[in-house]
Amino acid sequence: MSLLGGLLVFLLFVQGGQSMLGSLSREEDEKKLLVNVLGRKWEYTFTTLVTFGGAFFASFPLFYSTSFGGAYWAWMILLFCFVLQAVSYEFQSKPGNIFGPRVYRTFLFLNGVIGTFLLGVLVATFFTGSQFTVGKGNIAGLGTSGAIISQWQNPLHGLESLFNLRNLSLGFAVLFLARTQASLFFVNRLRHEKLEQRSRKFVLYNGVPFLLFFLVFLIWTLFDEGYAVDPVTKVVSLEEMKYLHNFTDMPWILVLFILGVAAVLYGTFKTVFSPRFRKGIWFTGAGTIIVVTMLLLIAGYNNTAYYPSSIDLQSSLTLENSSSSEFTLTAMAVVSLFVPVVIGYIIYAWGALEKKKLGMEELDTDGNAY
Amino acid sequence: MDMLSISTVNWARAQFALTAGYHWIFVPLTIGLALIMAIMETIYVKTGEEKWKHTTRFWQKIFGINFAIGIATGIILEFQFGTNWSNYSWFVGDIFGAPLAIEGIIAFFLEATFVTIMFFGWNRVSKKTHLLSTWLVFTGATLSAFWILVANAWMQYPIGMEFNPDTVRNEMVDFWAVVLSPVAYNKFLHAVFSCWAVGASFVAGVSAWYLLKKQHVEFAIQSLRIGSLVGLVGFVMLAVTGDGSAYQVAQKQPMKLAAMEGLYEGREGAGLSAFGILNPNKTAYNDEVKPYILNVEIPKLLSFLAYRDQNAFVPGVKDIIDGGYTLPDGTTALSFEERKARGEKAIQALADHMVARKEGRAADVASHEAILRENYAHFGYGYLETGVDLIPDIPLTYYSFHLMVMIGIFFILFFMVVLYYLYKKKMSNTGWLQYVALWSIPLSFLAAQLGWIVAEVGRQPWTIQDILPVEISASAVSAGNIITTFILFTLIFTGLLAAEIAIMVKQIKKGPASLSTENHTGQ
Numbered sequence: 026m027s028l029l030g031g032l033l034v035f036l037l038f039v040q041g042g043q044s045m046l047g048s049l050s051r052e053e054d055e056k057k058l059l060v061n062v063l064g065r066k067w068e069y070t071f072t073t074l075v076t077f078g079g080a081f082f083a084s085f086p087l088f089y090s091t092s093f094g095g096a097y098w099a100w101m102i103l104l105f106c107f108v109l110q111a112v113s114y115e116f117q118s119k120p121g122n123i124f125g126p127r128v129y130r131t132f133l134f135l136n137g138v139i140g141t142f143l144l145g146v147l148v149a150t151f152f153t154g155s156q157f158t159v160g161k162g163n164i165a166g167l168g169t170s171g172a173i174i175s176q177w178q179n180p181l182h183g184l185e186s187l188f189n190l191r192n193l194s195l196g197f198a199v200l201f202l203a204r205t206q207a208s209l210f211f212v213n214r215l216r217h218e219k220l221e222q223r224s225r226k227f228v229l230y231n232g233v234p235f236l237l238f239f240l241v242f243l244i245w246t247l248f249d250e251g252y253a254v255d256p257v258t259k260v261v262s263l264e265e266m267k268y269l270h271n272f273t274d275m276p277w278i279l280v281l282f283i284l285g286v287a288a289v290l291y292g293t294f295k296t297v298f299s300p301r302f303r304k305g306i307w308f309t310g311a312g313t314i315i316v317v318t319m320l321l322l323i324a325g326y327n328n329t330a331y332y333p334s335s336i337d338l339q340s341s342l343t344l345e346n347s348s349s350s351e352f353t354l355t356a357m358a359v360v361s362l363f364v365p366v367v368i369g370y371i372i373y374a375w376g377a378l379e380k381k382k383l384g385m386e387e388l389d390t391d392g393n394a395y
Numbered sequence: 396m397d398m399l400s401i402s403t404v405n406w407a408r409a410q411f412a413l414t415a416g417y418h419w420i421f422v423p424l425t426i427g428l429a430l431i432m433a434i435m436e437t438i439y440v441k442t443g444e445e446k447w448k449h450t451t452r453f454w455q456k457i458f459g460i461n462f463a464i465g466i467a468t469g470i471i472l473e474f475q476f477g478t479n480w481s482n483y484s485w486f487v488g489d490i491f492g493a494p495l496a497i498e499g500i501i502a503f504f505l506e507a508t509f510v511t512i513m514f515f516g517w518n519r520v521s522k523k524t525h526l527l528s529t530w531l532v533f534t535g536a537t538l539s540a541f542w543i544l545v546a547n548a549w550m551q552y553p554i555g556m557e558f559n560p561d562t563v564r565n566e567m568v569d570f571w572a573v574v575l576s577p578v579a580y581n582k583f584l585h586a587v588f589s590c591w592a593v594g595a596s597f598v599a600g601v602s603a604w605y606l607l608k609k610q611h612v613e614f615a616i617q618s619l620r621i622g623s624l625v626g627l628v629g630f631v632m633l634a635v636t637g638d639g640s641a642y643q644v645a646q647k648q649p650m651k652l653a654a655m656e657g658l659y660e661g662r663e664g665a666g667l668s669a670f671g672i673l674n675p676n677k678t679a680y681n682d683e684v685k686p687y688i689l690n691v692e693i694p695k696l697l698s699f700l701a702y703r704d705q706n707a708f709v710p711g712v713k714d715i716i717d718g719g720y721t722l723p724d725g726t727t728a729l730s731f732e733e734r735k736a737r738g739e740k741a742i743q744a745l746a747d748h749m750v751a752r753k754e755g756r757a758a759d760v761a762s763h764e765a766i767l768r769e770n771y772a773h774f775g776y777g778y779l780e781t782g783v784d785l786i787p788d789i790p791l792t793y794y795s796f797h798l799m800v801m802i803g804i805f806f807i808l809f810f811m812v813v814l815y816y817l818y819k820k821k822m823s824n825t826g827w828l829q830y831v832a833l834w835s836i837p838l839s840f841l842a843a844q845l846g847w848i849v850a851e852v853g854r855q856p857w858t859i860q861d862i863l864p865v866e867i868s869a870s871a872v873s874a875g876n877i878i879t880t881f882i883l884f885t886l887i888f889t890g891l892l893a894a895e896i897a898i899m900v901k902q903i904k905k906g907p908a909s910l911s912t913e914n915h916t917g918q
Contacts, residue, residue: 065515068507071466076499078473083496086488086564093474094481094870101478101880104471105887111467112891115459121901123894161563164482164867165746172778173482173871174563182876349489350559350566360497367504374508377520 039063039070040203043110044137049211049223057118060133062214062383063207064114069371071111083357087159087347088332091175095157096147096183103143110136138200145199147183149192151324152246152268154335156185159342178336191249194242201235202289202313209296209306216384225296228305232293247272252333254343261330261338271323278326282319288312404869406877407479410884412851414471416844417888421465421895423843426540426587427594427625428458429533433526434621440526450617451529452517453907454598459514460898464891471884473499479877483858483868490556490567491546494574498542506535540590541583548579550859551850552647558771560748560764565862578643582850585636588629589843595626596806596832596839599813601903603832606823614907620817627810633803638700644853645701645709646723648860650785651853653712654792656697659686661710661720666692667700670797673790680712680786712789716782729773731782738777741770775862784864787855791848799845802838809835 043063049055082089093100109132116122117129156179160168170176179185186192208227215221251267254260264270272279292308325331330341348354432454439447473495477484484491512520512528520528549555555572556565567573599622605615645652653659656668659680671690678684695705702709702723710728714720718730729737744767751759779785809831816822822829854860858868 065511068466068511071470072499072503072507075466075470075473075503076496078470078477079492079495079497079499082476082484082488082492084492086492087485089477089488089492090481090484090870093477094479094484094872097478097870097872097876100474104474105883107470108467108887111463111470112894115463116894116898119460119898119901121894121897123897124890162746162749164486164563165742165749167746167749171871172867173869174485175481176871182872349492350562352570353489353493353567356493356567356570357496360493360500363500367500367508371504371508374512377524378511378515 039067039207040110040137040140043133043207044141044200045204045207045227049208049220049227055217055220056130058215058217058220058383059211060114060117060130062211065378065383067110067114071107074107080357084349084354085342085344085347086349087175088342091157091159091342091347092147092155092332095175095177096150096155096186097177098181099143099147099183099186103140103147106132106136106139109133110140137203141200141203142196145196146186146192148199148321149189149195149242150186151321151331151333152251153186153189153191154252154333154341155179155183156336157334157340158337159334159340175340191242191245194238194245198235198238198242201231201238204231205235205293206306206309206313209292209309212296213303213306214379214383225300228293229297232297236290252330252338252341254328254330254341256328259343259346261333261341261343263338267329268323271327271329274327275323278319278322281315285312285315285319289316402874403872403877404866406874406881407869407872408865410877410881411472411475411479413881413884413888414468414475415847415851417892418465418468418472419843419847420840420892421461421468422536422540423590423593423840424461424597425458425465426533426536426590427592427597427629428454428461429529429536429594430591431594431598431618431621431625432458433529433533434625435617436526436529440522446613446617449907450614453614454618455513456902457601457899460895460902462510464895467891468888477870478872479870480858480868481870483863485564486863486868487550487553487556487565487859489564490549490553490573493567493570494542494546494549498539502535502539502542504535506532506539509535537587540587544583544586545574545576545579547850548576548582549573550857551582551854552576552578552643553859553862558767558774560745560767561752563745563749565859578640578647581636581639581643585633585640585846588632588636589846591625591629592633592803592806593839593843595622595629595810596835598622599626599810600833600836603829604903605906607826607829607833611906612823616817616823619813619822623810623813623817626806627814630803630806630810634807637800637803641700642703648854649710650712650715650787651792651849652701653710653715654787654789654853655796655849656709657686657690657789657793658697658709658711659713661708661714663698663708664695664706665697665701665709666694667696668793668797669693670801671793673793680716680783712786716785731776731779731785734773734776735779737770737773738775738779740777741767741774742777744770772861775857775859775864775867778864778867779856784856787853792853795845795848795852799842799849802842802845806835806839806842 049059078089113129113132113136117126117133122129155177157175157177159175160170161174162168163170163174164172166172177183205228208224208231211224212221212228215224247269248266250263250265251271253262253264253267255262272282288308289312292305292310292312295302295308296305321331323329325344328343330338330343332342332347334340334342349357432451435447435451435454438444439451476491476495509528509531512525513532516525516528553565554576555567555569557568558564559566573579598618602615602618602622605611606619641652641655644655653661656665657671657673658665659677668687669691672688674685674688676684677686698707698709699705701707707723708720710720714728716731718728718733720728722728744763748760748763748767751763813822813828813832816825816828856864856866858865
């Protein structure tokens with residue numbers, strides 16, 4: 026699951042790109058080129074998000090039911106903006122699209138900004154906690170609040186997470202990371218001098234804010250209280266510097282995390298400072314996958330409640346109390362053997378379509394432009 | 396249950412039905428067109444004739460317009476089990492989540508990856524690779540239908556699981572029982588052939604429009620040939636798999652069958668209602684009012700179709716509530732009251748079990764668990780009030796079912812006639828048949844929607860047959876929130892549907908000729 030999360034954040038570069046369609050391009054042609062270079066990749070992000078939902082359902086049904094049914098508005102808004110994205114590539118330049126290209130590009134922009142930001146905020150709640158209760162006896166008539174097992178206790182249904190500065194800092198970090206990656210992707214993929222120059226600048230303009238917001242979130246999280254689970258009694262309690270302890274207790278995660286951060290920074294700043302360097306996206310992309318994966322691992326491993334409830338500690342979700350049965354997890358593990366096959370053909374397809382970089386001419390000859 | 400939560404449940408149902416309904420406008424067209432395109436491209440690769448390439452690419456263009464909106468409505472559904480049905484998600488997520496995850500890993504990525512090659516790869520990969528990609532898009536879409544229908548079938552016929560009172564949920568114990576359930580493969584085949592049918596009627600209708608306009612005649616005839624063959628196969632197979640599905644319904648969901656047929660009082664050697672008008676004055680299942688104003692019946696056919704025995708007893712609504720008749724396995728059917736009592740016993744045993752576990756009374760834990768297991772098959776009945784709660788909306792189910800069947804029969808005849816006229820080379824100057832083809836497009840979409848209404852309305856009040864009613868399945872979100880998202884969904888989906896139709900109409904008016912020049916001039 027953590028790896029899937031990592032991949033998802035990497036693939037958010039599509040959203041990052043969407044968020045700067047307007048600011049990066051000066052002319053209509055340039056805009057069209059950007060739309061098309063992203064438009065050949067958007068399905069991957071989208072499919073990963075869908076699979077992320079399905080995999081969470083299969084592996085951690087209690088998370089699926091508590092978070093989606095509870096933080097209702099946060100998820101709904103996130104999904105809405107992905108719905109808008111899905112049609113926008115195909116529809117925007119087609120005659121008869123009713124709302125006009127400007128509206129569809131606004132949809133792409135909204136998806137780029139809200140999609141990344143909200144996802145960051147929601148992931149931050151894995152560390153900062155949410156306001157829900159879980160009572161497995163409710164369905165049998167135990168408890169006093171009806172038959173529903175998990176209940177959100179804040180009427181804003183997820184939007185309250187926007188009032189937490191630490192959540193916001195991760196939201197902004199993910200937004201700027203996505204934009205940094207998008208800039209790196211453009212540098213790598215486009216054969217268009219002006220856009221490439223501007224993209225390099227955008228790497229810097231977005232890389233620095235990303236770094237600042239990310240450091241705020243990271244330092245705050247490492248030194249603040251975390252949600253620890255007693256391995257014997259299963260009682261959840263607050264522990265000072267819990268997430269820092271998780272790093273020191275599991276040094277291999279810390280090492281990988283630092284390597285990941287290093288790769289992100291190397292890819293970013295090498296692109297800024299050496300004008301011929303085009304491979305930044307590979308370093309930053311791989312680094313992003315590792316960093317996010319490790320971050321999600323310290324949220325749940327080492328006796329930690331990965332989806333904590335801040336108002337009722339004992340309702341917090343742990344890997345153990347919210348996961349599927351061993352039988353189902355085994356079945357899912359067998360299915361995961363397909364993942365290398367999937368990755369294999371994605372690499373093939375990516376390679377087959379990306380032998381040539383994308384310039385203005387290919388838009389005409391490939392026969393299917395957005 | 397208080398009023399608020401009933402309205403929450405109903406709005407949650409409405410919102411889910413809205414999304415699923417919209418989703419099922421686009422998905423059948425996606426799968427059906429994918430097959431038709433793949434066949435056309437195969438002919439192109441085999442014969443090397445450019446005209447088949449243009450035909451393929453025209454339909455690919457239409458496919459592209461439709462594809463995105465299908466997955467846009469799909470992403471909502473993937474999460475809606477959690478947002479709208481959180482209790483359900485925990486209670487059965489251990490079984491239900493797996494097919495969804497498998498769908499993502501095995502099917503969606505296949506589809507999403509090769510669709511990019513299909514769209515952008517014409518000049519970047521070899522002919523054969525491109526053809527393979529088109530077939531893989533069709534395969535991916537079909538596989539995804541398979542896994543989601545496995546999930547749906549499991550709700551209608553829960554097997555391969557065991558209730559675990561410690562985790563308070565159902566857990567999977569037999570993966571293959573879930574995947575190979577007879578309900579699942581009948582449903583899957585029925586749904587997939589309905590996609591062929593919808594795609595084919597769409598292609599036939601659009602082609603007929605060109606014939607009416609006397610434009611692109613060769614292209615239209617080519618498309619019609621493939622479309623009609625796929626259509627005939629699709630609709631004939633719909634009849635075959637529909638029979639299989641109805642047989643499963645008779646065994647596993649007798650109340651749904653009774654609703655489909657408007658059958659209030661069971662009979663031996665029951666006839667199938669071929670055409671009928673229900674009596675609106677019938678207000679209670681056990682009043683003496685006749686159920687029909689008009690009913691044209693085919694004698695003994697219902698018994699035969701439902702139990703493969705023309706004299707078998709088919710229970711009606713009243714029998715299912717009152718019990719007392721003999722089930723196919725030889726046992727006597729329990730009344731609703733009896734099942735309710737057993738369901739309540741099971742729920743109470745679960746509560747007692749949890750308390751005993753907490754207080755560490757091992758002997759009690761075991762005895763309560765035994766009571767629970769003994770009565771678990773009736774668990775959901777414990778949440779219902781009266782026998783009337785068991786009855787789905789009969790007029791809606793009845794009319795949906797009958798209209799769907801009539802449309803299906805119409806299309807079998809229609810495609811046979813079209814194929815005959817194509818064979819006689821008279822299609823291009825038979826105006827009336829071209830009009831029929833054009834105006835039949837909405838009928839196939841309608842039939843697909845009606846089929847799902849029968850399947851889903853007909854199984855009410857159950858989310859999981861006999862185990863979990865909808866009232867207990869929802870999320871703890873107030874109705875106001877769901878109404879807001881319901882309105883938002885309605886606006887967005889309707890707007891997008893309008894845009895899709897408008898874009899398609901423009902594209903169809905431009906016609907296939909525009910594509911042959913497009914390679915050189917760009918768009």
